[in-house]
Amino acid sequence: MTTLLNCRDVVVEYPGKGFRKPPFRALKGVSLDIRPGETVGLVGESGSGKTTLGRAVLGLAPVTGGSIEFEGRDIAHLARRARRALASKIQVVFQDPYTSLNPSLTIERILTEPLTVRNVGSAEARKRVKDLLDQVRLPTDAGTRLPREFSGGQRQRIAIARALALDPVLIVCDEPVSALDLSTQARVLDLFREIQDRTGVAYLFISHDLTVVRHLSHRVAVMYQGEIVEWGDGDQVTAHPQHPYTKRLFLAAPVPDPVRQAERRAARKAFAKSDAGAAVAG
Amino acid sequence: MWTFIAKRLLSGLVLVAVISTLAFLLLYVGSGDIARHILGQSATAQGVAQKRAQLGLDRPVLAQYLTWVEHAVRGDLGQSWFTGQQVTQGILDRLDVTLSLVVGATILSAIVSVVPGVAAATRGGWIDRTVQVVTMLGFAIPGYLIALALAIELAINLGWFKPTGYVNPGTSIAGWLGTVTLPILALSAGGVAGVTQQVRGSVVDAMRRDYVRTLRSRGLPEQRVVFEHILRNAGGPALAVLAVQFVGMFGAAVIVEQIFAIPGLGQISVAATQQGDIPMVMGLVVVTAIIVVLVNLAIDLFQGWLNPKVRLS
Amino acid sequence: MNTATIPEAEISTAPAEAGAQLSLFRRLLRNPVAVVSMAWLALLILTSIFSPLLAPHDPNLASLQDVLANPSAAHPLGADSAGRDVLSRLLFAGRYSIAGALLTVVVSLVIGVVSGLVAGYFGGWFDTIASWTSGLLMALPGIVALLAARAVIGPSMWWAMAIFGVLISPAFFRLVYASVAAVRDELYVDAARVAGLSDTRIIARHILTVVRAPVIIQAAMVAGIAIAIQAGLEFLGLGDTTKPTWGEMLNDGFANIYSSPMLMLWPSLVIGVTSIALTLLGNAMRDVLERSGSASRSNSKTPMPTVSAEPVVTHGDADRSAEELLSVEHLTVLYDPPGGRQVIVVKDVALNVRRGEVHGLIGESGSGKTQTAWAIMRLLPEGARTTGTITFEGQDLSTVSPRQMQRVRGRKIAYVPQEPMSNLDASFTIGHQLVEPMRLCLGISRQEARRRALDLLARVGIPNPELTFRAYPHEVSGGMAQRVLIAGAISCDPDLLIADEPTTALDVTVQAEVLELLRDLQKELNMGMILVTHNFGVVADLCDTVSVMRLGRIVETGPVMDIFANPTHEYTRSLFDAILDEETSRGPLENDTTDEGVPA
Numbered sequence A: 001m002t003t004l005l006n007c008r009d010v011v012v013e014y015p016g017k018g019f020r021k022p023p024f025r026a027l028k029g030v031s032l033d034i035r036p037g038e039t040v041g042l043v044g045e046s047g048s049g050k051t052t053l054g055r056a057v058l059g060l061a062p063v064t065g066g067s068i069e070f071e072g073r074d075i076a077h078l079a080r081r082a083r084r085a086l087a088s089k090i091q092v093v094f095q096d097p098y099t100s101l102n103p104s105l106t107i108e109r110i111l112t113e114p115l116t117v118r119n120v121g122s123a124e125a126r127k128r129v130k131d132l133l134d135q136v137r138l139p140t141d142a143g144t145r146l147p148r149e150f151s152g153g154q155r156q157r158i159a160i161a162r163a164l165a166l167d168p169v170l171i172v173c174d175e176p177v178s179a180l181d182l183s184t185q186a187r188v189l190d191l192f193r194e195i196q197d198r199t200g201v202a203y204l205f206i207s208h209d210l211t212v213v214r215h216l217s218h219r220v221a222v223m224y225q226g227e228i229v230e231w232g233d234g235d236q237v238t239a240h241p242q243h244p245y246t247k248r249l250f251l252a253a254p255v256p257d258p259v260r261q262a263e264r265r266a267a268r269k270a271f272a273k274s275d276a277g278a279a280v281a282g
Numbered sequence B: 001m002w003t004f005i006a007k008r009l010l011s012g013l014v015l016v017a018v019i020s021t022l023a024f025l026l027l028y029v030g031s032g033d034i035a036r037h038i039l040g041q042s043a044t045a046q047g048v049a050q051k052r053a054q055l056g057l058d059r060p061v062l063a064q065y066l067t068w069v070e071h072a073v074r075g076d077l078g079q080s081w082f083t084g085q086q087v088t089q090g091i092l093d094r095l096d097v098t099l100s101l102v103v104g105a106t107i108l109s110a111i112v113s114v115v116p117g118v119a120a121a122t123r124g125g126w127i128d129r130t131v132q133v134v135t136m137l138g139f140a141i142p143g144y145l146i147a148l149a150l151a152i153e154l155a156i157n158l159g160w161f162k163p164t165g166y167v168n169p170g171t172s173i174a175g176w177l178g179t180v181t182l183p184i185l186a187l188s189a190g191g192v193a194g195v196t197q198q199v200r201g202s203v204v205d206a207m208r209r210d211y212v213r214t215l216r217s218r219g220l221p222e223q224r225v226v227f228e229h230i231l232r233n234a235g236g237p238a239l240a241v242l243a244v245q246f247v248g249m250f251g252a253a254v255i256v257e258q259i260f261a262i263p264g265l266g267q268i269s270v271a272a273t274q275q276g277d278i279p280m281v282m283g284l285v286v287v288t289a290i291i292v293v294l295v296n297l298a299i300d301l302f303q304g305w306l307n308p309k310v311r312l313s
Numbered sequence C: 001m002n003t004a005t006i007p008e009a010e011i012s013t014a015p016a017e018a019g020a021q022l023s024l025f026r027r028l029l030r031n032p033v034a035v036v037s038m039a040w041l042a043l044l045i046l047t048s049i050f051s052p053l054l055a056p057h058d059p060n061l062a063s064l065q066d067v068l069a070n071p072s073a074a075h076p077l078g079a080d081s082a083g084r085d086v087l088s089r090l091l092f093a094g095r096y097s098i099a100g101a102l103l104t105v106v107v108s109l110v111i112g113v114v115s116g117l118v119a120g121y122f123g124g125w126f127d128t129i130a131s132w133t134s135g136l137l138m139a140l141p142g143i144v145a146l147l148a149a150r151a152v153i154g155p156s157m158w159w160a161m162a163i164f165g166v167l168i169s170p171a172f173f174r175l176v177y178a179s180v181a182a183v184r185d186e187l188y189v190d191a192a193r194v195a196g197l198s199d200t201r202i203i204a205r206h207i208l209t210v211v212r213a214p215v216i217i218q219a220a221m222v223a224g225i226a227i228a229i230q231a232g233l234e235f236l237g238l239g240d241t242t243k244p245t246w247g248e249m250l251n252d253g254f255a256n257i258y259s260s261p262m263l264m265l266w267p268s269l270v271i272g273v274t275s276i277a278l279t280l281l282g283n284a285m286r287d288v289l290e291r292s293g294s295a296s297r298s299n300s301k302t303p304m305p306t307v308s309a310e311p312v313v314t315h316g317d318a319d320r321s322a323e324e325l326l327s328v329e330h331l332t333v334l335y336d337p338p339g340g341r342q343v344i345v346v347k348d349v350a351l352n353v354r355r356g357e358v359h360g361l362i363g364e365s366g367s368g369k370t371q372t373a374w375a376i377m378r379l380l381p382e383g384a385r386t387t388g389t390i391t392f393e394g395q396d397l398s399t400v401s402p403r404q405m406q407r408v409r410g411r412k413i414a415y416v417p418q419e420p421m422s423n424l425d426a427s428f429t430i431g432h433q434l435v436e437p438m439r440l441c442l443g444i445s446r447q448e449a450r451r452r453a454l455d456l457l458a459r460v461g462i463p464n465p466e467l468t469f470r471a472y473p474h475e476v477s478g479g480m481a482q483r484v485l486i487a488g489a490i491s492c493d494p495d496l497l498i499a500d501e502p503t504t505a506l507d508v509t510v511q512a513e514v515l516e517l518l519r520d521l522q523k524e525l526n527m528g529m530i531l532v533t534h535n536f537g538v539v540a541d542l543c544d545t546v547s548v549m550r551l552g553r554i555v556e557t558g559p560v561m562d563i564f565a566n567p568t569h570e571y572t573r574s575l576f577d578a579i580l581d582e583e584t585s586r587g588p589l590e591n592d593t594t595d596e597g598v599p600a
Helices: A050-058 A080-088 A107-117 A122-135 A140-144 A152-164 A182-199 A210-216 A234-239 A244-252 A258-273 A275-279 B002-030 B034-039 B045-055 B061-073 B087-123 B125-140 B143-157 B173-207 B210-217 B222-259 B265-275 B278-306 B308-312 C020-028 C032-049 C086-122 C124-139 C142-153 C157-168 C170-184 C187-194 C199-235 C246-255 C262-301 C369-377 C402-408 C430-442 C446-459 C465-470 C478-490 C508-525 C536-542 C560-565 C570-578
Strands: A005-014 A024-034 A039-043 A063-070 A090-093 A170-174 A202-207 A219-224 A227-233 C324-335 C343-354 C358-363 C384-392 C413-416 C496-500 C528-533 C545-550 C553-559
Touching: A005 A050, A024 A039, A024 A050, A024 A063, A024 A227, A039 A050, A039 A210, A050 A063, A050 A090, A050 A170, A050 A202, A080 A090, A080 A107, A090 A152, A090 C187, A107 A122, A107 A140, A107 A152, A107 C199, A122 A140, A122 A152, A152 A182, A182 A202, A182 A210, A182 C570, A202 A210, A210 A234, A219 A234, A219 A244, A227 A234, A227 A244, A244 A258, A244 C508, A258 C536, A258 C560, B002 B061, B002 B278, B002 C124, B002 C142, B034 B045, B087 B125, B087 B173, B087 B222, B087 B265, B087 B278, B125 B173, B125 C262, B143 B173, B143 B222, B143 C262, B173 B222, B210 B222, B210 C413, B210 C478, B222 B265, B222 B278, B222 C124, B222 C142, B222 C199, B265 B278, B265 C142, B278 C124, B278 C142, C020 C032, C020 C262, C032 C086, C032 C262, C086 C124, C086 C157, C086 C170, C086 C199, C086 C246, C086 C262, C124 C170, C142 C157, C142 C199, C157 C199, C170 C199, C187 C199, C199 C246, C199 C262, C246 C262, C324 C369, C324 C528, C343 C358, C343 C369, C343 C528, C343 C553, C358 C369, C358 C536, C369 C384, C369 C413, C369 C496, C369 C528, C413 C478, C430 C446, C430 C465, C430 C478, C446 C465, C446 C478, C478 C496, C478 C508, C508 C528, C508 C536, C528 C536, C536 C560, C545 C560, C545 C570, C553 C560, C553 C570
Parallel strands: A039 A202, A039 A219, A090 A170, A170 A202, C358 C528, C358 C545, C413 C496, C496 C528
Antiparallel strands: A005 A024, A005 A063, A219 A227, C324 C343, C324 C384, C545 C553
């Protein structure tokens, strides 16, 4: 099997707010595939539909057109119960480590949550929690504490541990490092890579940051206004963008080097004046 | 703006329609043998049947209801079963009395709440603590106990006000004030407490907003920030509470009118309830619903003026 | 007047602790108000239960010779207008009041909580109907509706209280609905869904825990209202006269107010004190929950700076020719909450900005960079204390009066915030928010200020200034709102601009344009600028000098070129190491990880 997940012409529409308002089309026919063990980066700005695509794969957004095939079977229109059975295969790590963990539950209860669904015994569950904490490099006695006792980076590690609890084959990572500080961000990205090398899990890695995506992704898709405008190997898309929008995105991100940033600034201005730049100006 | 008003009016109309329909069904179907109830146990079966036909109660419920609606939209809410009085007239005669109490208490609550609410939120310290304790007591103590205390102390013991009765403002403004002051004070105690708490809460909340810091950074004086920006933003939630308080006061007026022997809607409500005078009770429910809808509409419009987002939603 | 008012739904922001009920009760025992309230309620319940043992007489035993008797050994509180013993009636009446209030609470709680959970969690048609019904129930004054019901069902106390339970159920419905709607879209609920939890499990695990504590508080409030309204109905003479009740006693006392004023005192006292006790208890519970919530929040957000004093690594100052605009020395900011521990967020910071210079203040979250910026403008939140000197154009801002400081803000030092949307007042047009400070600071006419505002909007790159001038903040995009805020900041020609993460909330492409705008304006107006950021790219783009902050201290400072070329402090170096470089990308997936080894 060479593809794990195959999205074909996925359309997501939210009903219009109010009487007779047209529905809002968040995704306008998006196609993308992920192979086992691969990281596919999804880059775009707010409103581009990147998060919606992630949520559609997770079954949290209404797919009104196209199909999402997972291991050869359409999962876009599953009933609630059948969808729940997929939990052990597809997991998630969200952006905000402060709201993705219930503040009133201990770490142990958060990590055993997916296990309870599988009727894992409590002794075995506790053992599994220790193992998971170890995998994400957290002290094994962290289980009795509450999320608020941890920093942002540690919380994101807990969220990753929760995602790993059921040994999934695909994890949707929705901006998992954008709320983190620079140094924490680098360490969490390393952890993502290390886990992938060890377990062979595939990632759908969503981010607004081209640099982060480049660092982690085998292939990269660039989204703009509900569509994928560029899609290909990571080094190609991020270093030699073809589509004007990707170029614009690439040139807009400031480089942490005063000399090179001055050059990029000039390139950005020149591009904005060109026809291609004008076509994708915000 | 006009669509906003039209929408609110329409939803208010639906509300009144639903309330009156439900009330009609409950009152007319739920009451059992009404004719027997009116005539008493000693009446003959024939007399009861006659009474039933006279009141139109022998017709199907739907037909009765349609007749009621037909009359109601023309402003005719039927006749009292016991006094024979026109319900519409009976209510209108007393509505002004009750409204003057409730509207007076609402306006008083709105005016009196702002200063302590803002002071408690902006000054903090002992002012805040005092305001919190007093408003909590005002909220906790049932209004009729306050009314009783006022009646005994200020009217009976000190003789500052007339303990009972009502003087029409057309006859004597001073006399009117003498009779309505205590009821209005009693009614507004809870309102003042509720609205003050809300004003305090929403001012505290508004002061923490980011835009307040930005306004200060532009060199605006503190008073201007508080009274122009913070108060306007805090006004919405406070008005919502005022609307709820109005409904509460309207109900509480029933008891307060009884204490001060004021001839308002409260008196006929209690009498009609005790007798089982269904058309009168029905009329009271409908009129109350209409008034509440109108007041809510007025408050909604005011909200829309305060906060542009409300207008669009 | 609270008797028929439904209390406003209040959501406690405090996170519900594991085992909230138990710990809530324990914490309540430490609150004197709560202890007194609970003691009164316990006394009331006990005396009511044991009223047959405690009461000296049959509560309904009428006695002609005791009519309106004064207190005596036989009748400790006297006798009423039918010669019945007041104390006995008071004790027995407690049973009906408590049972009636309980009935109301149970009915309203079951209806309100269940419908609130279902409507809030699932939404859809049930939500529409339930919300509308809740509005309907709230549109009728409780007493009016009860009077109507009384006309049909007669003087049954149980029915009245059950119906009142239905009428007041929106109090629970709206509370639960609001809590659930707030939690429903939380990411941890999404995570639970993805983990395969069923809806019932999610509700039990994540949602009930949130609503539990507020529901208990609301129940106390509703019980108080129920007792008051029950007594009110009986006072009107609409109750069941065969039972002794507080309201009926009140009625009897009121009828004999001239001959026997004491008759009214006892039922009034019991009703009043019970209502107050229930309200106070509810408030005490809320206080206890909120306090624990806010304490936990502050714990997580402000780490204690633990670095000991160490010399700041200072690179040579590149340009000494320009006039010094701002000089901060030994700036320390600390929070000293009453009853909490002292937290130092900025420690001994020194900072210099020259005219026309852009000074970057970079650091990770909690490093104190924003606190430093606010301290310079004296816009710190309440409870902050500062020491040190802030010399601006020769004047120490830390000692000037609030009035003088007000004149410095806007005219001399201006501020661009991080979040564009929350920093505009949603109730006023954008134009108003630009015109108002200009008229005050520059003393110009409305027309003049309006003309300037339109020029400014055009200058910051807003395509249609007239339209934006008339618009409300929610009608423009985030990028536009940030341009508006920049226009507002420069509207009174400041000498120093403090920009606090001005592009963090914006998309990358918008960020590039806003940075461009800031650079142009800074050059044009020759302003000094402090740019607070966490992004080295932004520093490289815009700044002349930079200070690196860590845990409330500046660790390294100097010209941007020097620091980027030669970061010296260990922490600065670690930050540079953490930057993901642009050159290495991961490349395509190697074929051997796919099962069949087929190249892509």
